[in-house]
Amino acid sequence: MEKILPLSRVRIVLIATSHPGNIGAAARAMKNMCLDKLVLVRPRLFPHEGATARASGAGELLENARCVDSLEEAVTGCRLVIGASARLRTITWPQMTPRETAEKVVSHYDETDVALVFGREHSGLTNEELDLCHYLVNIPTNPDFSSLNLAMAVQLLAYEVLLASNEVGPAKQQGQLPAEVEKFEGFIQHLEQTLTDIDFSDPRKSDKLIRKLRRFFMRAAPDDEELNLLRGILSAAQGRKSMRRDETSKG
Structure with missing residues (x-):
């Protein structure tokens, strides 16, 4: 062969x-x-x-x-x-x-x-x-x-x-390739921090939740552009939470 x-x-x-x-x-x-x-x-x-x-x-x-x-x-x-x-x-x-x-x-x-x-x-x-x-x-x-x-x-x-x-030989992928591991990990860290910032999860008990979310997003296999979009949503959620906190402290 x-x-x-x-x-x-x-x-x-x-x-x-x-x-x-x-x-x-x-x-x-x-x-x-x-x-x-x-x-x-x-x-x-x-x-x-x-x-x-x-x-x-x-x-x-x-x-x-x-x-x-x-x-x-x-x-x-x-x-x-x-x-x-x-x-x-x-x-x-x-x-x-x-x-x-x-x-x-x-x-x-x-x-x-x-x-x-x-x-x-x-x-x-x-x-x-x-x-x-x-x-x-x-x-x-x-x-x-x-x-x-x-x-x-x-x-x-x-x-x-x-x-x-x-x-078999290599098959050409349809559409974009999934993001590189290090970029995906950056997204997961951002997700974990956002869930803490918006009081969705307790960082002391979030391991199981993050692992389930990790598996979900891994199955989806987001590419670079999709990860950027998701991180933009996370940043917006963090910003809105911060704005609400500022308004509360002023009130």
Whole structure:
């Protein structure tokens, strides 16, 4: 099977990896499947000879790997972020199979960077990290033995992406692409502050509300222009509340 499409806009993001060997094995899996963008969020030990040994010929991926302090930094510039997790959550994230994930990745990467995010070996992704993900991919396994090694999970999803890139090819998006993650996060912060300013929510108890609203707006996938419109509405609401307060204090 010949590679017919570039995969350089697909990032593999590993969060707080404990064992350097898993980083090396993930790099080897990536090179097998024509992926070369590796981003590490707060790895416990890196660089490390264990990672180099397990990379087994994919050392250049480790040399070029980018180390960052947060998932927000790792996915900056992406308009599609997919988190891999074996755990179900109280608030449902839109879920996909590995094959559906690969098709979604291929349909976007010709026009924007995309990220596949993998959590800690023993505890996966936190809800706060999943907040930055548009979708959740769950790899079906034996329910009596569901634990997958990190590098195995990377290998499986990377294979599906390569397969989809050869069989499907990138589909042109209709209309505007969703806003970049950092712009969407700016909107969510503005929304949270506005709800506090207009006394709609108590900041001490608003986490569940904000998470539900986040999922709602993520499903809507607003583009840059739509986010600007929404933020304009929020600013107007904040301004009107401030005006009412001023009038009350004068009265």
